[in-house]
Amino acid sequence: MTAYADARESVLRDDDRASLAVLLGERARFDEPVAPHTSWKVGGPADALLALETADELAAVLRLVQRRALPWLVLGSGSNVLVGDGGIRGIVVRLGGEFARIAVTREGTTVVVTAGASSSLPLVVTQAASAGADGIDALAGIPGSVGGALRMNAGTDRETGEFVRDVWVQTPTKPEPHPVTPQYFYRHTTLAQDAVVARATLAFPYAEPALVRQRTQARLVRRKQSQPLQYPNAGSCFRNPPGARAGALIEAAGAKGWREGGAEVSELHANFIVNRAQASAADIAGLLARIRRAVAETSGIELELEVHFVGVFV
Numbered sequence: 001m002t003a004y005a006d007a008r009e010s011v012l013r014d015d016d017r018a019s020l021a022v023l024l025g026e027r028a029r030f031d032e033p034v035a036p037h038t039s040w041k042v043g044g045p046a047d048a049l050l051a052l053e054t055a056d057e058l059a060a061v062l063r064l065v066q067r068r069a070l071p072w073l074v075l076g077s078g079s080n081v082l083v084g085d086g087g088i089r090g091i092v093v094r095l096g097g098e099f100a101r102i103a104v105t106r107e108g109t110t111v112v113v114t115a116g117a118s119s120s121l122p123l124v125v126t127q128a129a130s131a132g133a134d135g136i137d138a139l140a141g142i143p144g145s146v147g148g149a150l151r152m153n154a155g156t157d158r159e160t161g162e163f164v165r166d167v168w169v170q171t172p173t174k175p176e177p178h179p180v181t182p183q184y185f186y187r188h189t190t191l192a193q194d195a196v197v198a199r200a201t202l203a204f205p206y207a208e209p210a211l212v213r214q215r216t217q218a219r220l221v222r223r224k225q226s227q228p229l230q231y232p233n234a235g236s237c238f239r240n241p242p243g244a245r246a247g248a249l250i251e252a253a254g255a256k257g258w259r260e261g262g263a264e265v266s267e268l269h270a271n272f273i274v275n276r277a278q279a280s281a282a283d284i285a286g287l288l289a290r291i292r293r294a295v296a297e298t299s300g301i302e303l304e305l306e307v308h309f310v311g312v313f314v
């Protein structure tokens with residue numbers, strides 16, 4: 001996906017807007033706020049926000065961005081992104097329709113889950129747990145889409161990539177769906193930057209469904225107790241550095257409860273920043289910078305962001 005220009009002006013020409021409107025009708029929205037599509041509920045307008053329902057529509061948009069060299073990105077459920085207050089220049093793609101399909105089957109002692117990129121990870125977890133997918137509990141309570149989980153290699157003590165059997169993507173240079181074999185690391189993968197995950201198949205050993213559901217439920221209960229889920233947030237903001245927990249380092253730096261505008265470092269979980277009152281992206285970015293400085297001063301460790309910054313920060 002292309003790096004974003006720092007421009008405030010739309011990079012779309014009238015003919016780009018016209019061809020998107022012809023292709024997608026009402027599902028192409030222009031100068032559309034992105035905030036409602038993020039879990040933090042912050043971020044300015046995108047030049048174009050496209051709701052795509054088929055692989056053919058995605059292929060057509062990828063051809064357009066390639067031909068016109070337009071900046072673009074794919075947004076999943078927006079639970080791991082900070083969108084700048086200046087919005088996003090270029091095209092933001094959101095998937096739905098056929099990308100939301102989930103199928104769970106049994107192959108002998110293996111539970112196989114095929115899920116489109118926009119399908120909800122929590123829904124996949126519920127369905128897979130009911131089918132006895134052993135290990136799926138590790139993904140319980142992680143919001144977002146399957147595409148986002150693949151891109152981020154989302155997880156806890158076990159990660160999405162461990163369960164992947166195959167992944168299909170579409171790219172500007174190869175817009176038809178095709179399989180790839182990325183490698184998975186802690187919160188990142190070798191998936192090409194310009195690859196849009198279209199769907200994935202996950203495989204799990206079979207276990208007694210009642211047991212898997214019970215483990216899944218226990219994880220959800222633990223999250224409710226330890227995470228400030230009543231306020232808009234994006235989960236953990238920083239990655240855990242090797243051998244340490246970012247939350248503990250932030251707490252030791254005395255940052256719990258710090259505020260910038262409407263953003264606050266959670267009292268419950270120091271690696272979460274919550275949107276307490278119409279926070280701006282600048283509030284959250286300011287708080288993240290303050291935390292990094294404080295942790296570097298108190299522990300000598302430079303924290304790395306887990307959340308992805310996108311768009312124009314003003």
Ligand SMILES: Cc1cc2nc3c(=O)[nH]c(=O)nc-3n(C[C@H](O)[C@H](O)[C@H](O)COP(=O)(O)OP(=O)(O)OC[C@H]3O[C@@H](n4cnc5c(N)ncnc54)[C@H](O)[C@@H]3O)c2cc1C
Pocket residue numbers: 039073074075076077078079080081117118141142143144145146147148149150151152153154155156195196197198227229233234235236308
């Ligand atoms: C309350 C809470 C708890 C959380 N707990 C965890 C946790 O325990 N573990 C964990 O790992 N994360 C956790 N997260 C973070 C987040 O939920 C995950 O990173 C999630 O996988 C992001 O999915 P998404 O669909 O929201 O992606 P987005 O936030 O929309 O996007 C994230 C990145 O993925 C890219 N992307 C999205 N869809 C696609 C696609 N189809 N193809 C290619 N790239 C794509 C985007 O361009 C962006 O760069 C938590 C977040 C919240 C709010």
